[in-house]
Amino acid sequence: MRKIIDSHIHLDKYLDEEIHTMMETLDEVEMLISVSYDLESCKRNSHISKVYPQVKTAFGFHPEQAIGSDKEMADLFQWVYSHFDEMIAVGEVGLPFYLRTSTSWNSSLEPYLELLEEWVKLASKKNLPISLHAIYDDVPTVCSLIERHSIEHALFHWFKGAETDMDRIIQNGHFISLTPDLFYEEEIQHIAKHFPLSQIMVETDGPWPFEGPFRGRMTHPNMIHQTIKQLSELKAISLEKTYETLYVNTKQFFRL
Numbered sequence: 001m002r003k004i005i006d007s008h009i010h011l012d013k014y015l016d017e018e019i020h021t022m023m024e025t026l027d028e029v030e031m032l033i034s035v036s037y038d039l040e041s042c043k044r045n046s047h048i049s050k051v052y053p054q055v056k057t058a059f060g061f062h063p064e065q066a067i068g069s070d071k072e073m074a075d076l077f078q079w080v081y082s083h084f085d086e087m088i089a090v091g092e093v094g095l096p097f098y099l100r101t102s103t104s105w106n107s108s109l110e111p112y113l114e115l116l117e118e119w120v121k122l123a124s125k126k127n128l129p130i131s132l133h134a135i136y137d138d139v140p141t142v143c144s145l146i147e148r149h150s151i152e153h154a155l156f157h158w159f160k161g162a163e164t165d166m167d168r169i170i171q172n173g174h175f176i177s178l179t180p181d182l183f184y185e186e187e188i189q190h191i192a193k194h195f196p197l198s199q200i201m202v203e204t205d206g207p208w209p210f211e212g213p214f215r216g217r218m219t220h221p222n223m224i225h226q227t228i229k230q231l232s233e234l235k236a237i238s239l240e241k242t243y244e245t246l247y248v249n250t251k252q253f254f255r256l
Contacts, residue, residue, distance in 0.1 A: 002243050004228065005250040006032040006221040007177045008092070008131060008157045008203035011055060012044040013037075018207075022220055023052050029221040030054065030247075031256060035092040035131055035157075037062040039076045046086055056254065058091035058131055059083070060119055064099045067111050077118070084126065088254050091131025092157065093119040095138040116142070120149045129153035129253055139165040147172065153253055158205055159191060166194050175253060177201040180223045182230050184212040192234055197242065201250045202227050 011019060011034040034049070035058045036042040042059045049055045059080045067073065080087070095112055099105055123130040132154055134142035139161040146154050156169060159176035169176065176195055179202075182188050192200070206219035214223060232242040250256070 001240070001247065002028045002225070003030045003247050004028060004202065004221070004224045004243070005030055005247060005254075005256070006204050006206075006224060007155065007201040007250050007254075009034055009206045009221065010037065010041075010208075011048050011206075012041045013207050018218065019048065019052070023054070025220070025222070026054070027222045027225065029224070031056055032221055033058060033089065033091075033131070033254060035089075036060050037092070038065070038068075039072070039079060042076070042079060042083070046083060049086065056088045056256065057086055058089035059087045060091045060093040060131070061115065062092050063094045063096040063112055063116070063133055065096075066107070067115060073115065077122075080122070087128070088256070089129040089131055089155075090119050090123040091155075092133050093130065094133030095142060097133075097135050097138055113141070113145075117145060117149075120145055120151060124149045124151060129155065129255075131155045131157055133157065135160040136162075140168070143168050143172070146174075155201065155253065157203060160187065161191075163194065166191065170195065170199060173199070175199050175201055175249065177203040178227060178231065179203055179205050179208075180210045180212075180214050180219075180227050182227050182234075183210075183214075189234055192231055197231075197235060197237060197245045198249065200231070200246065201253065202231075202246055 009032050031054050033056050034045045036045050045057045049057045154174040157177045158179050202224045204219050232239045
């Protein structure tokens with residue numbers, strides 16, 4: 001079995017013609033989980049999922065941006081609640097790591113923590129998986145938050161962090177997802193070796209571009225096949241077993 005699921009992609013960031021070409025050229029990619037950035041992103045993902053049944057949607061608010069007004073956030077949550085039957089997960093949500101390192105950062109982290117807690121509460125109330133943007137120093141904070149709300153199904157997408165954080169995520173039974181940078185980033189290779197295969201998924205985070213053998217190419221879910229081959233070699237697990245485990249992990253996590 002060589003079926004795969006892209007556990008984290010931003011389809012709304014692609015052009016319509018790019019999405020059409022992508023869907024026409026999928027190679028054993030059974031499903032794509034398209035995460036959202038803001039209200040307009042949620043609406044576009046909703047539309048895409050109606051056109052392409054292999055696309056499943058997660059609704060949320062990406063943290064690497066300024067938080068909108070109280071009304072804008074209220075409108076977003078109201079829309080999400082009214083389209084709850086369309087979503088299979090909350091996401092992408094988390095804390096703004098890169099934004100805080102930029103020269104334009106002049107805010108407090110507190111509003112982001114409060115907003116994230118609202119998304120965590122939603123995931124807990126509706127018993128939904130949650131796709132998290134939480135890396136490095138933010139991981140312990142986010143772990144404490146999801147522990148406090150008894151979240152059982154959390155995915156730390158494109159995870160980066162210390163071994164103590166990895167062990168905490170593993171102990172809690174949560175997941176990480178790996179991107180094509182597994183080919184050329186030693187940090188990601190170390191993380192992949194540390195996590196048990198039973199707690200790993202794969203993703204593209206497209207349209208984010210990649211280097212190495214992917215340089216200059218539009219990010220496509222088919223790239224995951226190469227990621228899985230690399231993961232199989234890194235962990236010295238048969239390719240067939242690697243495919244099967246990743247597929248089952250993702251199907252069970254998102255209840256597909």
